[in-house]
Every structure is written in structure tokens, then in C-alpha cells.
Amino acid sequence: MTHPNNDRLTDEPFLVVEDLTVKFPTADGLVNAVSGLSYSVELGKTLGIVGESGSGKSVSSMAILGLHDAKRSQITGSIRVGGKELLGLSEDKMRPIRGNQVAMIFQDALAALHPFFRVGAQLSEAYMVHNPKASKRDARKVAIEMLDRVGIPQPDRRYSDFPHQFSGGMRQRAMIAMGLINNPQLLIADEPTTALDVTVQAQILDLLGDLQREYNSAVVIITHDLGVIAEMADDVLVMYAGRAVEYGAAKELLTHPEMPYTWGLLSSVPDVSADTDARLIPIPGNPPSLLRPPSGCAFHPRCVHTSKVPGDLCFTELPELVPGQRGGMHVKRCHLVNPDEIYRAEVLPEIAPDLAEENQ
Numbered sequence: 034m035t036h037p038n039n040d041r042l043t044d045e046p047f048l049v050v051e052d053l054t055v056k057f058p059t060a061d062g063l064v065n066a067v068s069g070l071s072y073s074v075e076l077g078k079t080l081g082i083v084g085e086s087g088s089g090k091s092v093s094s095m096a097i098l099g100l101h102d103a104k105r106s107q108i109t110g111s112i113r114v115g116g117k118e119l120l121g122l123s124e125d126k127m128r129p130i131r132g133n134q135v136a137m138i139f140q141d142a143l144a145a146l147h148p149f150f151r152v153g154a155q156l157s158e159a160y161m162v163h164n165p166k167a168s169k170r171d172a173r174k175v176a177i178e179m180l181d182r183v184g185i186p187q188p189d190r191r192y193s194d195f196p197h198q199f200s201g202g203m204r205q206r207a208m209i210a211m212g213l214i215n216n217p218q219l220l221i222a223d224e225p226t227t228a229l230d231v232t233v234q235a236q237i238l239d240l241l242g243d244l245q246r247e248y249n250s251a252v253v254i255i256t257h258d259l260g261v262i263a264e265m266a267d268d269v270l271v272m273y274a275g276r277a278v279e280y281g282a283a284k285e286l287l288t289h290p291e292m293p294y295t296w297g298l299l300s301s302v303p304d305v306s307a308d309t310d311a312r313l314i315p316i317p318g319n320p321p322s323l324l325r326p327p328s329g330c331a332f333h334p335r336c337v338h339t340s341k342v343p344g345d346l347c348f349t350e351l352p353e354l355v356p357g358q359r360g361g362m363h364v365k366r367c368h369l370v371n372p373d374e375i376y377r378a379e380v381l382p383e384i385a386p387d388l389a390e391e392n393q
């Protein structure tokens with residue numbers, strides 16, 4: 034099914050983020066939350082954004098919906114949806130786009146549902162805001178259908194529940210229903226399954242996949258979990274300290290990663306390769322401060338490969354995003370000249386010995 038209100042102005046991908054920078058002035062100085070971030074997502078495709086806590090995943094996504102307070106943030110670059118520039122739009126112009134053409138499922142379902150209003154009424158309200166001609170009865174019908182779609186049992190009865198009467202998994206489903214009620218062409222799902230048990234997590238991800246196929250929407254899924262990425266994403270963007278450090282097709286990036294930070298993420302999620310002998314190796318150290326990011330490559334204080342780079346480049350020069358060794362759209366931000374060889378010789382045997390043997 035193609036989208037009913039497909040009003041695209043150009044042939045470029047549906048979502049184009051270009052050179053996005055988000056800074057927050059604070060009492061301690063300027064927080065460089067997102068720096069020079071560029072990516073794009075076609076309709077019908079899913080981009081997975083992955084990175085540790087504080088890497089700028091939520092801040093960059095919230096910028097797409099115009100959710101940063103203009104007085105407390107400095108945002109530059111370009112965010113185009115269906116060819117239309119969203120950066121700099123007034124709140125009045127942004128409101129009809131938010132929740133209708135572009136919707137977001139937030140990290141914290143409890144915070145996003147108002148505790149004093151019944152779940153169904155919040156859903157109906159979300160529908161009526163963008164469908165002002167709809168009657169209350171119609172809105173209620175659509176809301177109940179949507180609750181049913183996301184797997185809420187007895188949706189007509191649960192329609193009248195308050196959020197606290199829903200379990201965590203059901204609240205997350207209600208959030209997804211809220212995000213999808215106006216068939217958005219672009220859906221941003223920020224950690225949609227965090228804090229849910231594994232079974233519910235799998236159901237929610239399946240549901241998102243099904244709905245996306247049905248509506249041919251563009252989806253951005255934000256997660257800490259490379260397992261989720263492996264299952265859902267067509268493309269992957271790895272973020273570190275507010276920047277893209279690796280970006281490419283999921284199949285390519287997950288099998289031939291070229292940036293030591295991505296190696297670290299893969300090493301700490303061994304089930305991506307489904308390899309039973311895999312070892313779980315956490316990345317040493319902590320994410321850097323965005324107030325005073327490290328010089329050179331922001332990952333250098335935690336990277337064990339700096340000695341393979343000539344001179345002191347890792348410590349002094351920010352690597353550009355450059356094409357990967359195997360071509361395609363794969364890019365990485367690292368000074369290593371032969372990362373694919375290092376990955377296969379040193380990293381793969383540590384995290385997936387069976388795979389490493391097969392590759393020889």
C-alpha cells in the first residue's frame with residue numbers, strides 16, 4: 034500500500050539529514066551534542082542508528098521533529114522530509130507535520146503518555162488533531178483498531194484504561210499505536226523496546242516491521258543493540274561523540290566493519306553472529322565529554338589500534354568520513370589504512386572464532 038498523502042517535492046530520499054549540528058549552551062560551556070551528521074532514508078527502508086549512551090542519537094532525532102527549544106539550542110544544517118526543509122520552520126508550521134507526516138516513538142513510554150488521561154482518549158486526540166473533520170466516534174473507532182493492531186487484548190475495553198493500568202509492554206505498544214495512528218511516512222523509533230522482556234521485544238519489532246511493509250514508510254530505529262539492527266535495518270549509522278563514525282548497508286557493515294568503535298560494539302554483542310563460542314568483550318573506558326571532546330579521533334582514549342596509524346594522527350587529527358575498502362556506500366571515520374585485514378586477523382578471531390576460520 035502506498036501512502037495516501039504522498040506529497041513529495043523531489044526524487045531525493047524521503048528523509049535527508051545534511052551536516053546537522055546541534056549545540057547546547059550551558060553554564061559549563063557549549064555541549065557539542067551532534068556534529069556534521071548526514072544520512073538519508075528512502076521510503077520503505079529502515080535505518081538503524083546505534084551508539085552508546087550520550088552519542089547524540091536522541092538529540093539528532095528530536096531535531097527532525099523540531100523538538101529542541103530554539104532559545105536553548107543552536108542548530109545548523111539541513112533536514113528535509115519529502116523535499117521540504119524542516120529546519121527553521123516555525124512551531125505553527127511544524128505542528129501539522131509532527132505526528133502526521135513524521136512521528137516519533139519515544140524512549141520512555143511512561144513519560145510520553147499523559148498519566149491523567151485515558152490511553153484511548155490520548156490516541157483519539159492524536160488522530161483528531163490531524164483529522165479535524167473526523168467525529169469523536171470515528172476517532173474512537175480508529176484508536177481501537179490501532180490498539181488492536183499493536184496487539185492490545187480487548188482493545189475496546191482497554192481503550193478506557195489509564196496508562197498506569199497498562200503493563201510496561203502494553204504502554205510501549207500504546208506508544209507505537211500513537212506513533213502510527215496517522216500513518217506517518219517517516220517513523221522515528223527511539224529505543225522502542227528498551228526495558229521490555231525479550232519476548233515482548235521480539236513481538237514489537239515484528240509489529241514495526243509489518244506496519245512498515247504495509248505503509249511503505251521510512252523508519253529510523255535507534256538502539257544500543259546491534260542485534261536489533263541486524264534484524265531490522267537496511268542501513269546502519271554508528272554514532273560516537275555526536276558524529277557518524279561508520280555508515281553503510283547493514284549487510285556490509287555488520288560483516289566487514291572498518292571502525293574500531295564498531296568492532297567494540299560488535300564484540301560486546303556476540304549474538305549478532307549467533308556464534309556459540311563468541312566472547313563478550315566490553316569496550317574499555319567511558320564515552321567522552323561533549324563539552325570538551327578529546328583531540329583528534331574522539332575514540333582515541335579507548336582505542337587499542339592507535340599504534341597501527343602512522344605518527345600521532347589519532348591524537349591530533351579528526352579523521353574524515355572516507356569510503357570503506359570494499360566500495361559501495363560504506364564510509365568510516367578512521368585513520369587505519371587496512372582495517373578490513375585487521376578486523377579479520379585480530380578482531381574476528383576474538384569475538385567469533387568459527388566465523389574467523391570460515392573466512393580464511
Ligand SMILES: Nc1ncnc2c1ncn2[C@@H]1O[C@H](COP(=O)(O)OP(=O)(O)OP(=O)(O)O)[C@@H](O)[C@H]1O
Binds near residue numbers: 059066088090091257
Ligand atoms: N538540553 C540539553 N542541554 C545540554 N545537553 C544536552 C541536552 N540534551 C542532551 N544533551 C547532551 O547531549 C548529548 C547527547 O544526548 P542524547 O540524548 O542524544 O544521547 P543518546 O545517544 O540518545 O543516549 P542514550 O542512549 O542514553 O539515549 C548528551 O551528552 C546529553 O547530555
Ligand code: SF4
Binds near residue numbers: 292330367368
Ligand atoms: S582513528 Fe585512530 S583512534 Fe580513531 S578509531 Fe581509528 S585507529 Fe582508533
Ligand SMILES: [Mg+2]
Binds near residue numbers: 090092140223
Ligand atoms: Mg537517547
